[in-house]
Structures are given as structure tokens and as C-alpha cells.
Amino acid sequence: MQSRNVMSQSVTQPTDNPADTVDDLLVPVPDEDGAPFWEYAARGELRVQTCTECTAPRFPPRPCCPHCQSFDSHWRTTSGRGHIWSFVVPHPPLLPAYAAQAPYNAVVVELADAPRIRLVGNVVADADARLDSVDPARLRIGAPVRAVFHTPPGGVTVPRWVLERP
């Protein structure tokens, strides 16, 4: 079940998601195509790869545009606003760091600026709160959310989401 494009080259070892040294959550290990997303996230920006030729945004990032086959792309800034497209509430058995915060939510957020771009994330009370900091009963499909950025000490910045109407 390898869905990774074996033709693409990685800037790191193939995504092996090593444990975060601080809170033991898995950290993203970018591939070459995805690396800019994480670099912008580290600056507190949520950007999406966009075709320079035909302006179509695409996600996950990839070398060329599936619409016009252009290899030219840039990273367009988004407002960081969206709404919950779906969510799950995982319970153990889980990896230990996640089990320690379970049940928590994992959401898919559809971006307001690019409705077909949907990002997996967590709805939290604030950027640095625990994964279980929002009662799952308060989540519903369609709820508006906005991006915040969590940087664990020494770790990789990840976007998270807070409810617009908590």
C-alpha cells in the first residue's frame, strides 16, 4: 500500500515521522514537494501550492499541475479561514503520546479561499493547548474555524484550528 510517488525525490528520508522529542507527538517529515508548506507554516503563514500557468491550487503538493501539466508553481497566501468538512474522535489503542490525550479530535478543514483544498488538523482551545482541549460535543460539520500555529520547543510548526465561535 504505497501511495507515495516513488518517482519523486525526498529532501529527507521517506516520511518516517520521528517522534517529537518534546511531547512525543509525530512531527511532519516533509518531502521535496511539501517542504515549502512547512517553511511557511513556521512563519505563521498558511499557503497553498498554486499553478503559475493556470492558477489552479493543488493539494497535496506535487511536481506538476494535473490540469495544464505546468511545472511552474508558487505558494499563494490564504486567509487561514475555513470550515470543518468532517472529523473523527480517535480512542485507544493509539501511539502512546496520542493515547495520553485521547479521546481527541482530528478534523478535515475545507479552506474558505480554496474549497477543494482540505487540511487534516486538530481543533484546539488555543495554539499550544492539548489535542483534547475542545469538547468533541462542540464540533459539527460546517463550523467555521481559523488557523493558528503551534511550535513545540525544538519541534516543527504545525497549523491547528480554533473555532470562530467558541
Add this chain to the structure above:
Amino acid sequence: MGATLKDATAIAGIGQTPFAKRLEESEKTLACRAILAALDDAGIAPAEVDAFASYTMEETDEVEIAKAIGAGDVTHFSKVGYGGGGSCATVAHLAAAVATGQAHVGVAWRSRKRGSGPRPWKNTQVQLPTPGQWTRPFGLLRPADEIGMLARRYMHEYGATRDHLFNVALACRNRANQNPAAMMYDRPLTREMYMTARWISEPLCLFDNCLETDGALACVVVSAERARDCRRRPVYVHSVAQGLPAQHHGMVNYWNDDPLSGPAWTAARQLWKNADLGPQDVDVAQIYDAFTPLIPLSLEGYGFCGRGEGAAFTEGGALETGGRLPLNTAGGGLSEAYVHGFNLITEGVKQLRGTSTAQVPGAATCLVTAGEGVPTSALLLRS
């Protein structure tokens, strides 16, 4: 119109080991036992085997298997990716090889100690099927989490309920209760058990998830002509298909225009295009059931009902014996054994031989599918 696979080949033999949470023997030994049982079932000598097909996730390879069972010179071997999406494709690849003269006796197999062995998602060092950087840091760790996401969206869009998912779990369990080889043979399921079960990933509970099984299965594919001389009634491979839809992303299919229409739709279009039969002609179905929500999705994809109607289709005992579409008549991955869907192929063969433990009277046509939600495959078998 050039060459066609339609009815050109047949499954002449099937074999399996016991299914259990833990078997003592190695995956290689289990594979050999299942394959030799399938060859014996067909009445074909191992030395005649000249083709192999399995899954890329299969740990036993052709070299080891061929020399262990005493195969002859092998002229075709292939492995198909995407876990349970590859099950039916193993037979399809053998059918293509046999029909085009690349080989004459093909063996497909799957041997897996998923019951006593490690859970793949626990490995943090190896790339899992998902594009991990976009999902795993956020605690979307397991296949159940990934499919649960689509399941909640499906329930939201179409009004599907947990009772619909229970209908699926119950039909599989009821058939397992008739099948002494099933892991859940002596474990009936009630609605109360289902509704009070522990969550795995809300909206999916324990009974929405497949079993964890040690076991192996195999089948033998030969030309239709050869099959008629074999020990058992031939089960013809009427139509085959694989399906990887445009802009599909595997189990995390969140990133296209229509995430709830998956590989089943693509495979179905190809399957029916090359068949003399349609969904209305299917007497019994073995539909890949790693998770209950895959059933309503597949019912829609393979054309048994319209878009969004898959959940409602399960009502009124439709999936039970005597219903509109008897489902997973040995218990499926949910209640017989989870061996990446290979037991659905062998059960399809049993139905068309008339030897199932939950036999559909006069069954002449059986749909077998591989995993929905990943690049998939399907077989239309007929007697």
C-alpha cells in the same frame, strides 16, 4: 474487439489454513499449506504451476514459495499494491496471463499473521499508505481514523446512521455464526452489543472494524478448458477490473471534488462494460469489509443502488440470506477472518460450487470486490 478475458479462465482450486488470532506456524509455512491445499482441491500437481500473483504487502515471495511447493519453471509473476485493494487483481493478473498464453497454471495467495503480528500503523519509522506528513502528526494514525473521516461525512450528507452500519456488521456476523471456520463462529452479535461497544474512532466502534487474523488462503487459475477437466466444478472468471480514479488519494481521499465516490466506481464501470451481466444479475456478493462504511459506498459504486442510497439499501434484511443481496456469506473480514480480502474470493468460489455454509440457493453469479477507499479491483464470477 480484440482478445477478451470473458470466461476464458476459471478458478479451479481453493485452499485455506485455519483462521485464528494466533497461529504458531510462520507466514511461509501457512502460505505453502494454503497453496498446496488449493492445488490438491484442483487436482493439479505443484510441478505444473508456472505463474504466481500476490500483494506487494505479502511477505512470502515467489522464489521461496516456488521452491518450497516444488513449482516448475515460472513464466509469470506479479504483485499488486494497495493492501486489500489488490485482492481481486491477483486473480485478474493470472487470468490475463493464462488467457494470453504467458502461463498455464497460476497460483494467487495471501498469508498474513496480522492477528499475532504487529499493527502496521504502530510503526513510526516506515511510510504508511497515507501521505503521512499531512495526516499522522494530527493523530490520524490508523486506517479506522482515515475511513472514519469519510464515514462521518457520508452520514452527514446522506442521513446514514449507526443502525445502517450495524446492519452490515450483523449480516456478516450472522453468516459467520453459520461457518465453523470463522473466527466469530460462536459469537453472536446483538444491537445492544453494537450500540454500547467501545469506540475505535468515532463514528466507528469496535464492531465497525475488521478482525485481526493469522491465516493464509490461495486459489488456482487455469484456462476454462483445463478447468473442465479438474476435480471441481469450474468457477469462471467472467469479468475483472482494477480501479484507480482520477485524482484519487488512497484512504485519505479528502483532496478532490468528490471524496465519497471512490475506486469502486472506476472498477465497476470497467467490470460491467466487459460483462454480459449487470448488478441486477448478481445472486450473492462478497464485498470488501475492512470497515462497515465500505459496504454502502461499494453498493453505490458497483451500481446496486443510486448515489447516497447505500445505507438505506441495507435496511429490511437486504444483506441477509434471502435478502436482495446476500453479503459476505462466510462472515467477511468483519467476522470470518481478515486476510486482506482473499477469503472473499474463496467464498465466492464456494457459493458458485454450491458448498458455502450459508449457501444461496442456485447462486450462479457472484461479485467479489477488493478494498474500497484504496486503488481497488473486482471480479465477477459465474458458475
